[in-house]
Amino acid sequence: MMEKRVGLVLFLLLQTALAAWAHAFLDHAEPAVGSQIHGAPRQAKIWFTEKLEPALSKIQVFDNSGLEVDKRDVRVDQSNAALLTVSLLELKPGKYKVVRRAVSVDTHVTTGNFTFELL
Protein backbone atom coordinates (compact mmCIF):
# COMPACT_ATOMS: atom_id res chain seq x y z
CA MET A 1 0.00 0.00 0.00
CA MET A 2 2.80 2.37 1.00
CA GLU A 3 4.69 1.44 -2.17
CA LYS A 4 1.61 2.33 -4.22
CA ARG A 5 1.19 5.75 -2.57
CA VAL A 6 4.85 6.63 -3.00
CA GLY A 7 4.67 5.55 -6.64
CA LEU A 8 1.63 7.74 -7.34
CA VAL A 9 3.17 10.83 -5.73
CA LEU A 10 6.39 10.33 -7.69
CA PHE A 11 4.54 10.00 -10.96
CA LEU A 12 2.52 13.16 -10.32
CA LEU A 13 5.66 15.11 -9.61
CA LEU A 14 7.25 13.72 -12.72
CA GLN A 15 4.95 15.56 -15.05
CA THR A 16 6.52 18.93 -14.69
CA ALA A 17 9.53 17.57 -16.47
CA LEU A 18 10.36 16.71 -20.04
CA ALA A 19 9.44 20.28 -20.48
CA ALA A 20 10.56 22.41 -23.25
CA TRP A 21 12.59 24.87 -25.14
CA ALA A 22 12.18 28.55 -24.54
CA HIS A 23 12.91 31.82 -26.26
CA ALA A 24 15.29 34.74 -25.87
CA PHE A 25 13.13 37.70 -24.84
CA LEU A 26 14.24 41.25 -24.32
CA ASP A 27 15.20 41.77 -20.69
CA HIS A 28 16.30 45.39 -20.86
CA ALA A 29 18.06 47.71 -23.28
CA GLU A 30 20.38 50.69 -23.46
CA PRO A 31 19.02 53.19 -24.54
CA ALA A 32 15.97 51.94 -22.67
CA VAL A 33 12.75 50.99 -24.42
CA GLY A 34 10.66 54.13 -25.11
CA SER A 35 13.15 56.38 -23.35
CA GLN A 36 14.04 60.02 -23.99
CA ILE A 37 17.75 60.61 -23.61
CA HIS A 38 20.23 63.48 -23.63
CA GLY A 39 23.55 62.87 -25.35
CA ALA A 40 24.03 60.60 -28.36
CA PRO A 41 24.71 56.98 -27.44
CA ARG A 42 27.69 55.28 -29.09
CA GLN A 43 26.17 51.82 -28.87
CA ALA A 44 22.80 50.14 -28.67
CA LYS A 45 22.75 47.24 -26.22
CA ILE A 46 20.07 44.67 -25.56
CA TRP A 47 20.17 42.18 -22.72
CA PHE A 48 18.15 39.03 -23.47
CA THR A 49 16.80 36.34 -21.17
CA GLU A 50 18.91 33.61 -22.79
CA LYS A 51 22.27 32.99 -24.39
CA LEU A 52 22.39 33.97 -28.07
CA GLU A 53 23.84 32.55 -31.25
CA PRO A 54 26.32 35.22 -32.47
CA ALA A 55 26.20 34.14 -36.12
CA LEU A 56 22.45 34.64 -36.46
CA SER A 57 21.37 37.34 -33.99
CA LYS A 58 21.26 40.99 -34.95
CA ILE A 59 20.21 44.53 -34.02
CA GLN A 60 19.55 47.31 -36.53
CA VAL A 61 18.88 50.95 -35.67
CA PHE A 62 16.95 53.24 -38.05
CA ASP A 63 16.27 56.96 -37.95
CA ASN A 64 12.91 58.56 -38.66
CA SER A 65 13.44 58.44 -42.43
CA GLY A 66 14.23 54.73 -42.36
CA LEU A 67 17.98 55.12 -42.84
CA GLU A 68 20.12 52.58 -41.00
CA VAL A 69 22.33 54.41 -38.49
CA ASP A 70 24.30 51.54 -36.96
CA LYS A 71 27.76 50.35 -38.03
CA ARG A 72 26.57 46.77 -38.77
CA ASP A 73 29.09 45.33 -36.32
CA VAL A 74 26.64 43.34 -34.20
CA ARG A 75 28.36 41.16 -31.64
CA VAL A 76 27.54 39.06 -28.62
CA ASP A 77 29.42 40.22 -25.53
CA GLN A 78 32.31 37.90 -24.63
CA SER A 79 31.58 37.93 -20.92
CA ASN A 80 27.79 37.77 -21.24
CA ALA A 81 26.39 35.58 -24.03
CA ALA A 82 22.93 37.11 -23.51
CA LEU A 83 24.06 40.66 -24.35
CA LEU A 84 23.90 41.87 -27.96
CA THR A 85 25.62 45.13 -28.96
CA VAL A 86 25.89 47.27 -32.10
CA SER A 87 27.92 50.47 -32.58
CA LEU A 88 26.09 53.57 -33.76
CA LEU A 89 26.98 56.38 -36.15
CA GLU A 90 26.89 59.96 -34.88
CA LEU A 91 23.22 60.41 -33.99
CA LYS A 92 21.33 63.69 -34.26
CA PRO A 93 18.30 64.60 -32.14
CA GLY A 94 15.24 62.69 -33.26
CA LYS A 95 13.34 59.44 -32.91
CA TYR A 96 15.07 56.10 -33.56
CA LYS A 97 13.77 52.62 -34.04
CA VAL A 98 15.72 49.58 -32.81
CA VAL A 99 14.86 46.34 -34.61
CA ARG A 100 16.05 43.06 -33.12
CA ARG A 101 16.22 39.44 -34.22
CA ALA A 102 17.48 37.14 -31.50
CA VAL A 103 18.32 33.49 -32.03
CA SER A 104 18.87 31.71 -28.74
CA VAL A 105 21.22 28.74 -28.45
CA ASP A 106 18.17 26.49 -28.03
CA THR A 107 17.34 27.45 -31.66
CA HIS A 108 14.32 29.69 -31.08
CA VAL A 109 13.88 33.02 -32.81
CA THR A 110 12.28 36.15 -31.41
CA THR A 111 11.82 39.45 -33.22
CA GLY A 112 10.64 42.87 -32.16
CA ASN A 113 11.37 46.55 -32.12
CA PHE A 114 11.24 49.58 -29.86
CA THR A 115 11.94 53.27 -30.13
CA PHE A 116 13.91 55.85 -28.19
CA GLU A 117 14.21 59.61 -28.65
CA LEU A 118 17.39 61.64 -28.60
CA LEU A 119 16.54 65.12 -27.26
Added chain:
Amino acid sequence: MPLALILVRWLHLLASMLLAGLFLFEAVIVLPAAMKASADIGHLVGRIHRLTCRTALWTLLVALLSWFAWSCLVASTMTGDNLIECLQTGDWLTVLTGTQFGHLWLFRIVVNLVFGINLWLMSTIPEQRSVRRLTLAWLSVIGLVSLAWVGHAAAGSGPLAAIHLSGDALHLLAFAFWPGTLAPLAVFLFLILNSNQVEAIRLAAPVLRRFSVSSLIAVAVMALTGLLNGIFMVGSVHALLTSAYGQLLASKIILFCAMIGFGAWNLLWLKPRITRDPLNLNIGNQRVIRLLLKNVLREIALGTVVILIVGVLGTMPPPMHQ
Protein backbone atom coordinates in the same frame (compact mmCIF):
# COMPACT_ATOMS: atom_id res chain seq x y z
CA MET B 1 6.60 24.55 -40.35
CA PRO B 2 5.84 24.23 -36.59
CA LEU B 3 3.70 21.16 -37.29
CA ALA B 4 6.52 19.54 -39.28
CA LEU B 5 9.00 20.40 -36.53
CA ILE B 6 6.70 18.99 -33.86
CA LEU B 7 6.27 15.73 -35.78
CA VAL B 8 9.98 15.40 -36.52
CA ARG B 9 10.88 16.03 -32.87
CA TRP B 10 8.29 13.50 -31.78
CA LEU B 11 9.60 10.88 -34.18
CA HIS B 12 13.20 11.51 -33.22
CA LEU B 13 12.57 11.43 -29.49
CA LEU B 14 10.62 8.17 -29.89
CA ALA B 15 13.40 6.61 -31.98
CA SER B 16 16.17 7.76 -29.60
CA MET B 17 14.23 6.49 -26.61
CA LEU B 18 13.60 3.13 -28.25
CA LEU B 19 17.25 2.70 -29.25
CA ALA B 20 18.34 3.24 -25.65
CA GLY B 21 15.53 1.12 -24.26
CA LEU B 22 16.28 -1.83 -26.55
CA PHE B 23 19.84 -2.38 -25.39
CA LEU B 24 19.23 -1.39 -21.78
CA PHE B 25 16.45 -3.96 -21.64
CA GLU B 26 18.71 -6.66 -23.02
CA ALA B 27 21.87 -5.76 -21.08
CA VAL B 28 20.40 -4.67 -17.75
CA ILE B 29 17.22 -6.72 -17.46
CA VAL B 30 17.01 -9.85 -19.65
CA LEU B 31 20.59 -11.16 -19.61
CA PRO B 32 21.19 -10.88 -15.82
CA ALA B 33 17.78 -12.50 -15.27
CA ALA B 34 18.56 -15.29 -17.75
CA MET B 35 21.90 -16.02 -16.05
CA LYS B 36 20.07 -16.76 -12.80
CA ALA B 37 17.44 -18.90 -14.47
CA SER B 38 17.78 -22.62 -13.79
CA ALA B 39 16.27 -23.82 -17.04
CA ASP B 40 17.81 -23.74 -20.50
CA ILE B 41 16.46 -20.64 -22.18
CA GLY B 42 19.32 -19.98 -24.61
CA HIS B 43 16.96 -20.28 -27.57
CA LEU B 44 14.65 -17.57 -26.23
CA VAL B 45 17.53 -15.26 -25.29
CA GLY B 46 19.02 -15.70 -28.76
CA ARG B 47 15.70 -14.83 -30.35
CA ILE B 48 15.37 -11.71 -28.21
CA HIS B 49 18.88 -10.70 -29.21
CA ARG B 50 18.21 -11.12 -32.93
CA LEU B 51 14.96 -9.14 -32.65
CA THR B 52 16.72 -6.41 -30.66
CA CYS B 53 19.40 -6.03 -33.36
CA ARG B 54 16.89 -6.02 -36.20
CA THR B 55 14.63 -3.48 -34.49
CA ALA B 56 17.66 -1.34 -33.58
CA LEU B 57 18.73 -1.22 -37.22
CA TRP B 58 15.39 0.15 -38.42
CA THR B 59 15.09 2.46 -35.44
CA LEU B 60 18.57 3.83 -36.12
CA LEU B 61 17.50 4.60 -39.68
CA VAL B 62 14.45 6.50 -38.43
CA ALA B 63 16.61 8.31 -35.85
CA LEU B 64 19.12 9.40 -38.50
CA LEU B 65 16.49 10.54 -41.00
CA SER B 66 14.49 12.43 -38.40
CA TRP B 67 17.67 14.04 -37.02
CA PHE B 68 18.56 15.20 -40.54
CA ALA B 69 15.02 16.56 -41.06
CA TRP B 70 15.17 18.25 -37.64
CA SER B 71 18.39 20.02 -38.60
CA CYS B 72 16.91 21.28 -41.90
CA LEU B 73 13.78 22.62 -40.19
CA VAL B 74 15.73 24.23 -37.36
CA ALA B 75 18.26 25.77 -39.78
CA SER B 76 15.37 27.21 -41.78
CA THR B 77 13.83 28.69 -38.62
CA MET B 78 17.10 30.07 -37.31
CA THR B 79 18.11 31.74 -40.57
CA GLY B 80 14.64 32.89 -41.61
CA ASP B 81 15.03 31.25 -45.05
CA ASN B 82 12.61 28.76 -46.50
CA LEU B 83 13.82 25.15 -46.64
CA ILE B 84 15.05 25.22 -50.25
CA GLU B 85 16.82 28.58 -49.84
CA CYS B 86 18.41 27.32 -46.67
CA LEU B 87 19.94 24.30 -48.44
CA GLN B 88 20.86 26.18 -51.63
CA THR B 89 22.51 29.20 -50.02
CA GLY B 90 24.61 27.15 -47.64
CA ASP B 91 22.89 28.64 -44.56
CA TRP B 92 22.30 25.08 -43.42
CA LEU B 93 26.07 24.62 -43.24
CA THR B 94 26.43 27.90 -41.33
CA VAL B 95 24.02 26.56 -38.74
CA LEU B 96 25.84 23.21 -38.56
CA THR B 97 29.29 24.73 -38.15
CA GLY B 98 28.53 27.98 -36.33
CA THR B 99 25.89 27.23 -33.71
CA GLN B 100 25.53 25.10 -30.60
CA PHE B 101 22.72 23.14 -32.25
CA GLY B 102 24.95 22.44 -35.26
CA HIS B 103 27.82 21.19 -33.12
CA LEU B 104 25.45 18.93 -31.23
CA TRP B 105 24.01 17.73 -34.54
CA LEU B 106 27.46 16.69 -35.76
CA PHE B 107 28.31 15.06 -32.42
CA ARG B 108 25.11 13.00 -32.45
CA ILE B 109 25.66 11.98 -36.09
CA VAL B 110 29.09 10.61 -35.11
CA VAL B 111 27.59 8.80 -32.10
CA ASN B 112 24.90 7.26 -34.31
CA LEU B 113 27.41 6.20 -36.96
CA VAL B 114 29.63 4.52 -34.35
CA PHE B 115 26.48 2.89 -33.01
CA GLY B 116 25.64 1.63 -36.50
CA ILE B 117 29.14 0.17 -37.01
CA ASN B 118 28.98 -1.61 -33.65
CA LEU B 119 25.53 -2.94 -34.46
CA TRP B 120 26.79 -4.31 -37.77
CA LEU B 121 29.84 -5.87 -36.08
CA MET B 122 27.65 -7.49 -33.44
CA SER B 123 25.37 -8.97 -36.07
CA THR B 124 28.21 -10.37 -38.16
CA ILE B 125 30.97 -11.29 -35.69
CA PRO B 126 29.91 -13.44 -32.73
CA GLU B 127 33.00 -12.67 -30.58
CA GLN B 128 32.94 -9.97 -27.88
CA ARG B 129 29.17 -9.66 -28.04
CA SER B 130 28.81 -8.65 -24.40
CA VAL B 131 31.32 -5.80 -24.82
CA ARG B 132 29.57 -4.62 -27.99
CA ARG B 133 26.17 -4.87 -26.32
CA LEU B 134 27.34 -2.61 -23.49
CA THR B 135 28.93 -0.24 -26.01
CA LEU B 136 25.64 -0.05 -27.88
CA ALA B 137 23.72 0.61 -24.65
CA TRP B 138 26.13 3.40 -23.70
CA LEU B 139 26.11 5.00 -27.17
CA SER B 140 22.33 4.99 -27.37
CA VAL B 141 22.06 6.50 -23.87
CA ILE B 142 24.62 9.19 -24.79
CA GLY B 143 22.58 9.95 -27.91
CA LEU B 144 19.39 10.35 -25.91
CA VAL B 145 20.90 12.30 -23.01
CA SER B 146 22.67 14.71 -25.37
CA LEU B 147 19.25 15.99 -26.45
CA ALA B 148 19.31 18.02 -23.21
CA TRP B 149 21.75 20.32 -25.02
CA VAL B 150 19.09 21.41 -27.53
CA GLY B 151 16.71 22.19 -24.68
CA HIS B 152 16.06 25.39 -22.81
CA ALA B 153 18.41 24.40 -20.01
CA ALA B 154 21.37 24.72 -22.38
CA ALA B 155 20.45 28.34 -23.13
CA GLY B 156 20.39 29.51 -19.53
CA SER B 157 23.19 31.45 -17.90
CA GLY B 158 24.40 31.79 -14.35
CA PRO B 159 25.11 29.19 -11.67
CA LEU B 160 21.58 27.75 -11.72
CA ALA B 161 21.86 26.93 -15.43
CA ALA B 162 24.29 24.08 -14.74
CA ILE B 163 21.88 22.59 -12.21
CA HIS B 164 19.02 22.90 -14.69
CA LEU B 165 21.05 21.30 -17.48
CA SER B 166 22.22 18.43 -15.23
CA GLY B 167 18.62 17.87 -14.18
CA ASP B 168 17.49 17.68 -17.81
CA ALA B 169 20.28 15.24 -18.70
CA LEU B 170 19.45 13.04 -15.71
CA HIS B 171 15.79 13.19 -16.63
CA LEU B 172 16.52 11.90 -20.12
CA LEU B 173 18.74 9.17 -18.68
CA ALA B 174 15.87 7.97 -16.50
CA PHE B 175 13.56 8.29 -19.50
CA ALA B 176 15.68 5.65 -21.27
CA PHE B 177 14.90 3.14 -18.51
CA TRP B 178 11.24 4.04 -18.23
CA PRO B 179 9.26 4.31 -20.45
CA GLY B 180 12.15 3.48 -22.82
CA THR B 181 12.15 -0.21 -21.98
CA LEU B 182 8.37 -0.66 -22.26
CA ALA B 183 8.43 -1.57 -25.97
CA PRO B 184 11.09 -4.30 -25.60
CA LEU B 185 9.21 -5.57 -22.52
CA ALA B 186 6.07 -5.90 -24.66
CA VAL B 187 8.02 -7.87 -27.28
CA PHE B 188 9.50 -10.09 -24.57
CA LEU B 189 6.05 -10.85 -23.12
CA PHE B 190 4.74 -11.58 -26.61
CA LEU B 191 7.61 -14.00 -27.26
CA ILE B 192 7.14 -15.96 -24.05
CA LEU B 193 3.40 -16.16 -24.66
CA ASN B 194 4.10 -17.75 -28.02
CA SER B 195 6.95 -20.00 -26.96
CA ASN B 196 4.75 -22.69 -25.31
CA GLN B 197 7.71 -23.62 -23.09
CA VAL B 198 7.33 -23.61 -19.33
CA GLU B 199 11.01 -22.61 -18.98
CA ALA B 200 10.40 -19.54 -21.10
CA ILE B 201 7.35 -18.52 -19.08
CA ARG B 202 9.36 -18.92 -15.88
CA LEU B 203 11.86 -16.35 -17.16
CA ALA B 204 9.08 -13.77 -16.86
CA ALA B 205 9.43 -13.68 -13.04
CA PRO B 206 13.08 -12.54 -12.77
CA VAL B 207 12.69 -10.24 -15.77
CA LEU B 208 9.66 -8.52 -14.22
CA ARG B 209 11.45 -8.19 -10.88
CA ARG B 210 14.40 -6.44 -12.50
CA PHE B 211 12.10 -4.31 -14.66
CA SER B 212 10.15 -3.17 -11.58
CA VAL B 213 13.30 -2.15 -9.73
CA SER B 214 14.78 -0.25 -12.67
CA SER B 215 11.51 1.49 -13.54
CA LEU B 216 10.86 2.54 -9.92
CA ILE B 217 14.35 4.06 -9.68
CA ALA B 218 13.81 5.76 -13.05
CA VAL B 219 10.47 7.18 -11.90
CA ALA B 220 12.03 8.52 -8.69
CA VAL B 221 14.80 10.25 -10.65
CA MET B 222 12.30 11.61 -13.18
CA ALA B 223 10.11 12.94 -10.37
CA LEU B 224 12.95 14.87 -8.74
CA THR B 225 14.40 16.23 -11.98
CA GLY B 226 10.89 16.93 -13.25
CA LEU B 227 10.09 18.98 -10.17
CA LEU B 228 13.33 20.89 -10.63
CA ASN B 229 12.55 21.54 -14.29
CA GLY B 230 9.00 22.59 -13.39
CA ILE B 231 10.35 25.23 -11.02
CA PHE B 232 12.60 26.61 -13.74
CA MET B 233 10.00 26.51 -16.52
CA VAL B 234 6.54 27.02 -15.03
CA GLY B 235 7.18 28.48 -11.61
CA SER B 236 3.73 28.23 -10.02
CA VAL B 237 0.50 26.24 -9.94
CA HIS B 238 -1.31 29.38 -11.12
CA ALA B 239 0.85 29.51 -14.27
CA LEU B 240 0.25 25.79 -14.77
CA LEU B 241 -3.49 26.34 -14.81
CA THR B 242 -3.81 29.67 -16.62
CA SER B 243 -1.16 29.82 -19.37
CA ALA B 244 -1.49 27.96 -22.69
CA TYR B 245 1.78 26.24 -21.97
CA GLY B 246 0.64 25.27 -18.50
CA GLN B 247 -2.70 23.92 -19.72
CA LEU B 248 -0.99 21.75 -22.31
CA LEU B 249 1.37 20.53 -19.63
CA ALA B 250 -1.66 19.80 -17.44
CA SER B 251 -3.18 17.67 -20.21
CA LYS B 252 0.09 15.79 -20.34
CA ILE B 253 -0.14 15.25 -16.58
CA ILE B 254 -3.60 13.72 -16.99
CA LEU B 255 -2.37 11.34 -19.68
CA PHE B 256 0.62 10.44 -17.61
CA CYS B 257 -1.62 9.72 -14.63
CA ALA B 258 -3.37 7.17 -16.82
CA MET B 259 0.02 5.60 -17.52
CA ILE B 260 0.65 5.53 -13.78
CA GLY B 261 -2.64 3.73 -13.32
CA PHE B 262 -1.63 0.94 -15.69
CA GLY B 263 1.86 0.84 -14.21
CA ALA B 264 0.44 0.54 -10.69
CA TRP B 265 -1.94 -2.20 -11.82
CA ASN B 266 0.99 -4.14 -13.28
CA LEU B 267 3.24 -3.55 -10.30
CA LEU B 268 0.80 -4.23 -7.51
CA TRP B 269 -1.62 -6.81 -8.90
CA LEU B 270 -0.22 -8.62 -11.92
CA LYS B 271 3.49 -8.83 -11.16
CA PRO B 272 3.03 -10.45 -7.72
CA ARG B 273 0.91 -13.21 -9.32
CA ILE B 274 3.81 -14.03 -11.64
CA THR B 275 6.73 -13.58 -9.26
CA ARG B 276 5.20 -15.05 -6.08
CA ASP B 277 5.85 -18.64 -7.03
CA PRO B 278 7.77 -18.71 -10.33
CA LEU B 279 8.60 -22.42 -10.12
CA ASN B 280 4.91 -23.25 -10.29
CA LEU B 281 4.26 -21.03 -13.26
CA ASN B 282 2.91 -22.93 -16.21
CA ILE B 283 1.09 -22.53 -19.45
CA GLY B 284 -2.11 -21.87 -17.50
CA ASN B 285 -0.59 -18.66 -16.12
CA GLN B 286 -0.48 -17.20 -19.59
CA ARG B 287 -3.68 -15.28 -18.89
CA VAL B 288 -1.92 -13.06 -16.36
CA ILE B 289 0.98 -12.46 -18.74
CA ARG B 290 -1.48 -11.63 -21.50
CA LEU B 291 -3.18 -9.05 -19.24
CA LEU B 292 0.21 -7.61 -18.39
CA LEU B 293 1.07 -7.35 -22.08
CA LYS B 294 -2.19 -5.51 -22.78
CA ASN B 295 -1.45 -2.99 -20.04
CA VAL B 296 2.10 -2.45 -21.29
CA LEU B 297 0.70 -1.79 -24.79
CA ARG B 298 -1.74 0.74 -23.30
CA GLU B 299 1.15 2.44 -21.49
CA ILE B 300 3.10 2.61 -24.75
CA ALA B 301 0.14 4.13 -26.61
CA LEU B 302 -0.31 6.78 -23.91
CA GLY B 303 3.45 7.37 -23.82
CA THR B 304 3.58 8.16 -27.54
CA VAL B 305 0.85 10.80 -27.07
CA VAL B 306 2.70 12.23 -24.07
CA ILE B 307 5.87 12.56 -26.17
CA LEU B 308 3.86 14.26 -28.92
CA ILE B 309 2.74 16.83 -26.33
CA VAL B 310 6.41 17.29 -25.42
CA GLY B 311 7.02 18.08 -29.09
CA VAL B 312 4.30 20.76 -29.01
CA LEU B 313 5.54 22.20 -25.71
CA GLY B 314 8.93 22.55 -27.32
CA THR B 315 7.60 25.23 -29.66
CA MET B 316 5.93 27.29 -26.92
CA PRO B 317 7.51 29.77 -24.53
CA PRO B 318 7.09 28.61 -20.92
CA PRO B 319 5.49 31.04 -18.40
CA MET B 320 8.73 31.66 -16.51
CA HIS B 321 10.30 33.14 -19.64
CA GLN B 322 7.54 35.44 -20.84
